[in-house]
Amino acid sequence: MRTSDFNFKSPSNLLAKFPVKERDESRLMVIHRNSNKIEHRFFKNLHEYFEEEDSIILNNTKVFPAKLFGNKEKTEAKIEVFLLRELDIVDRTWDVLVDPARKVRVGNKLNFGSGITGEVIDNTTSRGRILQLNYNGTHKELIQKIKEIGKTPLPKYIERNPEKCDRIRYQTIYAKKEGSVAAPTAGLHFSKHLLKKLEIKGINIVEITLHLGLGSFLPVEVEDISKHKMDSEKCYISQESCKIINRTIQKKKKVCAVGTSSMRAIESSVSSNKNLNPFSGWTNKFIFPPYKFNIANCMITNFHMPKSTLIMMIAAFTGFDLIMKAYQIAIEKKYRFYSYGDVMLIL
Incomplete structure (x- = not known):
């Protein structure tokens, strides 16, 4: 595929320059890949799509005031x-x-x-x-x-100076390990209340770490996607996290990657028998169509920039035609885009 295939016009009035008042009040588009069905919910409804012994993978990196x-x-x-x-x-x-x-x-x-x-x-x-x-x-x-x-390194499109609230809201509530210069934005929607609901339901909350640089968020500038080179980012996956995720895979339950950073991390350390291996090192994994995913069978992600590596990964996971249809619907229904925007769950 070509970079120009991933171009679309996202109206400037839909670019979210501030977060919603409550984290889990973001709108949630739910995409069912098997049926092509699309639902419109709120992120606070997320727990309804998971069952006991499913696993949700969070990137616990912390944004550095860079x-x-x-x-x-x-x-x-x-x-x-x-x-x-x-x-x-x-x-x-x-x-x-x-x-x-x-x-x-x-x-x-x-x-x-x-x-x-x-x-x-x-x-x-x-x-x-x-x-x-x-x-x-x-x-x-x-x-x-x-x-x-x-200062908090807000994305350029926000076009305003960082405010006091950004130090809190441009950070996930589970951020622990400092090292990112950009937030893993899919995780910004989780509230303490929602995480507690998931835990009570018996869903595994698994943490990994990938420190984000700016490379993932920049538009791809070559037309031949295969010639694009990703920046390397530091990644850590513990033995305990692997144990939980591999057990979930064996039981044929849901393994949900929260964000493209979590997906890139787990796809960077896959064993020959399609299990997750512990990892500590650098990854420049670039995922674009066609690609066979090995670990996660669902994911949570924000609405991304045209021609970015992020939309390319989402297209590989969802299917090109379905994701482009979903983005057009998101624009028509005025979903909020980018870092402080709304979110989708892809099942």
Whole structure:
């Protein structure tokens, strides 16, 4: 398939710039792949589609306040710096994106305040730089200071400054392991009340970790999908999580991946007998049609951007024609799109 096959027009008035008041009040589109039936519910109804001994897989990554604002030495020009990942703890070097990129060159020094400065030591892409941070304190103290001055890295389309509520709402309620620069958005809809309902019903809540970078959310820029390269992301799957999921598979119950990040994680560590293996490492798994999924037989996901790797994965799981029909219905019925938007359950 071609990248242009995944292009569609999502009306700007449907791009969710704020979350709904209550997490589980998001609208839920339920897609039945066997019958092509589509239902319209609310996320608080999710428990009705699961039974005892089913498993739901959550990505427990935690969003890092990765957006810093600094001033260039001498000119005082304001520079936005997006911390993508730490490259070396000792040298305190980071892979970053800068904006405006034309004003940031190798050798430039930036002042972020609170005793933190930085020097650009290399270029990576047109907007990418290697930045060495300087701070008169330990690494732990530096990270704590970054958390204090850093802003929640909201997606660009939201077009507003992060507010106090974003520190809470652009984070799942089960977030534990810090390391993502973007939220696993399908998980934003879970409330404590809904999780308790699922647990009482006897449904297994299984956690894995995949730290999201920005690569998954960017549009694919090559027409031949097979030539697209995913950014690598850190992933952890425990022995205990594998045990629960494999038992669910053996009992032929539902295994539900919450979000494309959870799906990518579990599909990155599959044994020859189609079970899940423990994993600790990096994955650049890119899933697009046609693809045979090995672990999950249902999934929860938000409504994604055109020509993104995310919509390509969802098409591989749902079927291209059915997912494109579902997206058209979502637009007609004014479902809210993207990170703070509504959600679908694909059975």
